[in-house]
Amino acid sequence: MPWLIAFLFKGDAYLSYMIAWIGSFVILFLTLTGWVRAMPKDRPLGEQLMRPMFIMHIIFAGYTCCTSIFYFFSVLGYDEFNAPISTFLVDQEKLELTAQCQRLYCLGHAAFITGVLMFMKYPTKHKYYIEKSNLASLLMKIAIISFPLSNILIRLPGLSQFSIQLSALSFIAGTLALAFAIPLKKPVNTLICSGLYVINFYIALTSGFKEPIIISVLVLGIFLYPNYKKLVLVTFVPILFGLFIVLPAYVNNYRSTAWTGDVAADDAAQQSLDAALNDENTTTWAFLVLRLSEIDMFTTFVKTTPSSVDYYGTELLKQSAIAIVPRIFWPEKPITEELVMARVYKAxxxxxxxxxxxxxxxxxxxxxxxxxxxxxxxxxxxxxxAQLISNKAEALFGGYILGTALIFSGLFQIFWRGLSFEFIINSVFWSYISMLGVFHILRKRNILKKT
Incomplete structure (x- = not known):
């Protein structure tokens, strides 16, 4: 309905954009309050935040649909939250493209959450279970084993994507184990898991990207929330807000120093952190307008397709099928990055x-x-x-903790943001294979037992 109403008012770009933008907030409210379909009753809401209905939904809607408001106001002539000067002329074509893209965001939001709600069936019928007393130790063991294994696989040709999966699995397992160990007051587990978390946070800090750092903090907060609700709200919310302010400057400084090869990663991180904290322009309007949202790039694609570039039809799916084939079996396989960038250059x-x-x-x-x-x-x-995979994971791994919180969140983290067709289809396909592999290992060792 929000998309349809926004479409009916497309003749007024300003009004159409606002209806579509507010529409995403309406969709969030109606779905997260259980108005459209009742929330699962098998666990308290605070203990099921890693399910697609919550973390995937909120990240997608928040990053894709809601952050474009700053770009919209910049199109209207606003600068640094100051109203446009009286002589400013709005680029009508740009305004209409912005409204069109926001309508597409609203439609995509509605379609996505409809798919989730249609197949959201909790609790799933568990085919297997694990002894609850073994859960905390198992999570720590998975974290400890996955971390070095990911470092080995990244050095083997054709297996680097499995390294990425295991690295994410190790981080999620370690963070979840830490959240288990603290309330259980297990000092050894807490110490080991804290060490793993610090190592993973350091890797995120020296990756040159914002997302891993934010996810590191966000996931720990979500896992601690059921036991420390007030503490998490008081500490993690301000920390996340601070990261959004500081990280753009930090990442830009880090890339310019570390990626040139002249400065060691540790020194580059320290220099970049100092520069970000002392930079008075870290909250610039340019970041809010062009970096917080991807709508500027979307408007360019919409402007050129289909007016000067035809729709691709099934071509992107065919390229995704090519991307799935491991390079170890097809050394001459086209480079996925080049396939994706071809349409970027074309537009x-x-x-x-x-x-x-x-x-x-x-x-x-x-x-x-x-x-x-x-x-x-x-x-x-x-x-x-996404929802069917979450259902399958909970059925195979005995419920929410191992199924969704660990396996789904660890192996299928790419769902949270979503990249190009080629990258996401390849990642989801091989992550599903990895999920089945982990299941069979746990079954063989009799860690997972038949119900």
């Missing part, structure tokens, strides 16, 4: 000579494939597949 988002990676988001690829219908279908399937 004129960035120039071929620039050293920039501007990969389209999943929802954008849905539009590039088949326009408005492509957005609806791709986002609906996105929600359906």
């Amino acid at each position: 004129g988002v960035v120039n071929r000579g620039s050293n920039v990676s501007a990969k389209p988001a999943y929802i954008v690829d849905g539009y590039l494939s088949a326009g408005t219908f492509g957005v609806f279908l791709s986002m609906f399937l996105y929600g359906v597949i």
Whole structure:
């Protein structure tokens, strides 16, 4: 309904944008309050936040649909929250493209959460279970084993993507184990898991990207929330807000120093942190307008497709099938990054000579494939597949803790943000294979037992 109403008022770009933007907040409210479909009753809400209905939904809606408001106001002439000068002329074409993209975001949001709600069936019928007394120790063991294994696999040709999966699994397992150990007052487990968390946070800090750092803090807060609700709200919410302010400057400084190869990672991190904390421009309007949201890039794709670049149809899916094949079996396989960037250059988002990676988001690829219908279908399937995998994980691994909190969140973290078709389809396919592999290992060792 929000998309339909926004579409009916498309003749007034300002009003149409606002209806679509507010519409995403309406969708969030109606779904998260259980108005559309009742929330699962098998666990308290605070103990099921890693399910697609919550973390995936909130991150997608928050990052994709809600953050574009600053870009919208910049199109209207606002600068640093100051009203436009009287002589400012609004670029009407840009305003209409912004409204059109926001309508597509609203439609994609509705389609995605519809897919989730249609297949959200909790509690799932558990085929296997694990002794609760073994859970905390098992989580710590998975974290300890996965971490060095991921470092080994990254050095083996064709197996680097499994390294990424195991690294994420190790982080989630270690963080979850830490959240278990603290209230149980297990000093040894707490010490070991704290060490693992610090190592993983350091890796995130020296990755050169914002997302791993934010996720490191966010996940720990979510896992601690059931036992320390007030403490988490008082501490983690301000920390996350501070990270959003400081990280853009930190990441930019880190990339310019560490990625040149002249400065060691430790020194670059320290220098970048000092620069970010002392930089008075870390909350610049430019970051809020162009970096917090990807709508600027989306408007360029919409402007050129289908007016000068035809819809891709099933071409992106064919390229995704190619990406699934491991390079170890096909050494001459086309480079996925180059396949994705070809449509970026074709649309004129960035120039071929620039050293920039501007990969389209999943929802954008849905539009590039088949326009408005492509957005609806791709986002609906996105929600359906994510929810079905979460259901399967809980059925195989005895419930929420191992199934969704560990396996789904560890192996399928790419769902939280969603990249281009080629990257996400490849990652989800092989993550599903990894999930089955972990299941069979736990079954063979009789850790998972038949109900």
